[in-house]
Amino acid sequence: TNKDRAKISLELTDFEGVSLVHFITDNWENIKNFKARPDDILIATHPKAGTTWVSYILDLLYFGNTSPERQTSLPIYLRVPFLEANFPETPSGEDLANKLATTPRIIKTHLPVQLVPKSFWEQNCRVVYVARNAKDSAVSYYHFDRMNMISAEPGDWNTYLQRFMDGKTMFGPWYNHVCGYWEKKQTYPNLHYMFFEDMVEDTGRQLEHLCSFLGLSTSTEERKRITKGVHFDAMKQNKMTNYSAVPVMDFKISPFMRKGKVGDWKNHFTVAQNEQFDKHYKEKMKSTTLQFRTQI
Numbered sequence: 036t037n038k039d040r041a042k043i044s045l046e047l048t049d050f051e052g053v054s055l056v057h058f059i060t061d062n063w064e065n066i067k068n069f070k071a072r073p074d075d076i077l078i079a080t081h082p083k084a085g086t087t088w089v090s091y092i093l094d095l096l097y098f099g100n101t102s103p104e105r106q107t108s109l110p111i112y113l114r115v116p117f118l119e120a121n122f123p124e125t126p127s128g129e130d131l132a133n134k135l136a137t138t139p140r141i142i143k144t145h146l147p148v149q150l151v152p153k154s155f156w157e158q159n160c161r162v163v164y165v166a167r168n169a170k171d172s173a174v175s176y177y178h179f180d181r182m183n184m185i186s187a188e189p190g191d192w193n194t195y196l197q198r199f200m201d202g203k204t205m206f207g208p209w210y211n212h213v214c215g216y217w218e219k220k221q222t223y224p225n226l227h228y229m230f231f232e233d234m235v236e237d238t239g240r241q242l243e244h245l246c247s248f249l250g251l252s253t254s255t256e257e258r259k260r261i262t263k264g265v266h267f268d269a270m271k272q273n274k275m276t277n278y279s280a281v282p283v284m285d286f287k288i289s290p291f292m293r294k295g296k297v298g299d300w301k302n303h304f305t306v307a308q309n310e311q312f313d314k315h316y317k318e319k320m321k322s323t324t325l326q327f328r329t330q331i
């Protein structure tokens with residue numbers, strides 16, 4: 036239970052309509068003024084949409100063959116820095132990004148589109164956005180907040196779901212996040228919008244789309260190799276991608292690589308919660324063309 040562990044419970048504050056923690060907002064000037072380079076690739080997601088999955092794919096596409104030692108010794112979160120991360124006793128994401136020696140730099144962010152440092156847009160950087168349906172995102176986030184020792188207290192599932200709907204989970208609201216990047220894509224062609232559900236359905240096909248967006252002529256054989264390496268089971272076993280090296284996560288409560296499925300929400304939502312969620316969702320998403328699949 037929650038009280039048995041030494042959890043650092045974070046207070047979420049409203050920062051321009053986005054739920055953030057003070058560690059991030061304390062470092063805001065540095066994040067805001069981050070200097071992107073034209074060949075930087077930004078992976079943007081609302082938490083739990085498959086950030087790590089796509090980070091690993093991009094890392095393999097660019098560095099899978101050139102640096103074999105990278106694949107066995109450097110955890111994915113050090114290869115792909117988390118831009119706005121600024122937690123005690125670890126280097127800030129922006130600092131890690133500035134020290135990356137490889138080209139291109141692959142950087143991840145959970146910031147909603149309006150808070151992304153403007154330099155990324157000015158430099159016309161490639162942006163890969165990954166979206167996942169709201170129900171599975173909420174479930175995955177709930178389990179993550181339970182096992183992550185540096186997070187806001189999740190409470191019970193019903194409380195958590197309510198908070199997700201209210202946009203009061205970190206980096207929320209989910210609704211504005213997915214819609215914001217969807218709108219941005221209409222005027223910013225260097226944004227590739229992907230779906231977690233499509234990745235689960237056919238990883239190889241999504242990999243092909245990614246390569247064409249990135250302008251990479253990766254061979255079929257190589258793509259097959261990557262598809263195999265980034266399979267859920269392979270990533271769960273891989274110490275460089277399963278987050279087992281991170282001290283602040285308690286896998287006894289829930290592993291980082293948890294299920295990797297579409298539709299696990301059905302094991303969590305009651306009929307009443309589902310009805311209430313659908314009604315609220317319809318209202319929140321009434322003015323967007325964006326469509327999600329909650330099962331495949």
Ligand code: A3P
Nearest residue numbers: 083084085086087088175266267292293294295
């Ligand atoms: P679940 O909690 O539903 O299992 P993020 O990296 O954005 O934090 O997302 C984590 C979610 O993506 C978790 O979802 C995790 O299991 C899932 N995931 C990570 N790698 C995956 C893979 N190779 N295949 C399928 N799902 C994956």
